[in-house]
Amino acid sequence: MIIEIIATGDEVLTGFTVDTNSAWLSQRLLEQGCQVRRRHTVGDRMDDLVAILQERSQVADVLLVNGGLGPTSDDKTTEAAARAAGVDLQLHQDWLALLLQRYASRGRSMPESNRKQAMLPDGASMIDNPVGTACGFHMQIGRARCYFTPGVPSEFKLMVDEHIIPDIKHYLNVAQTEVRRFFTFGVSESTLSDRLDTQTWPAHIDLGYRSSMPIIELKLISQNAAATDFEQAERQLLAVIEPYLIARDELEHAATIRHLLGARPLRICEDATRGRLMTHLGTALPHLAGSLEPLADTAESLRNHFAAETDLMVAVGRESDSGYPILLKDGCRVWAQTLKPWTKNLVLRQEVIAFAASEMLRRYLAGLNVITEYEALQRSELIEPH
Missing domain, CATH: 3.30.70.2860 (Alpha-Beta Plaits)
Structure with a gap:
């Protein structure tokens, strides 16, 4: 079963609008056991729209086309679908009546341009849009069952969840x-x-x-x-x-740490990571005390600096040629190591080290070995409880 997505619009093609709809749709379909094979982007030129619909409808079993159903002159997807299928556009009386009623309920007259949104390819079946003026529709073009949706994310997602996915699963033998x-x-x-x-x-x-x-x-x-x-x-x-x-299954690192930590207080001290560890954990930990302060650049010095601390704490020291010292301390027990990421990008180094520190905490709370081996990090110092 070949499923493909076509995103339309010059604003998407040029990058002025980021195509989040296609990414969401790919993931949503995968959750339902339907994997997308290809994704395409095409602008608002009629010839290009017709060409890609004719081309992909000879290959795909399902085409999901997003965008270009609005009332303006650059919204050409509906007409392109009719041309690709070799049919005329027909006025959909039920949708026109619904549009007129919606405008009348607001005390307004419907602009003439909205009449265009009630013109559908002959033989197409309407997909309801309870929140917008552009209805969706589905029709057969070539070998493909084609679904057309507006680009407004809230309208598009509602159609996908309530109509399109159930229709695909009901009518088509989709490989799970x-x-x-x-x-x-x-x-x-x-x-x-x-x-x-x-x-x-x-x-x-x-x-x-x-x-x-x-x-x-x-x-x-x-x-x-x-x-x-x-x-x-x-x-x-x-x-x-x-x-x-x-x-x-899901990467919910901070939430996992919050669950393991419970109501227990935690102290975090950061130097070189400049608050990245607190940013990663802070919103998930209601009992977090954090600070940014100058710290030592070796694991041994960090252990000495926090010798009097008795509560659970994590500290990241100053960067040196050997890397970043990280300490986890709980009472008399101390784990510390100096790690050096294999990257010259400062921001990425800080993100890697902040995550490594949070991983030490997660592993400790989960009852795992606090210190583990990393192929992508060089270790130059190691301190573990005796």
């Missing part, structure tokens, strides 16, 4: 897609690729990557794979990524 997500820290995407891409994976299982530094997300995607094959693929993946695994 299942996705398992794994989030890693402290390992590079290229290293993971070297270790995973050379392996043979079970049939109907795809492996995907997404880098959002400092996190690398991996996805196992099943296209109707056998349950035993999916389990085998997961074991195969975990055998490689287990040392770096920080979450599965």
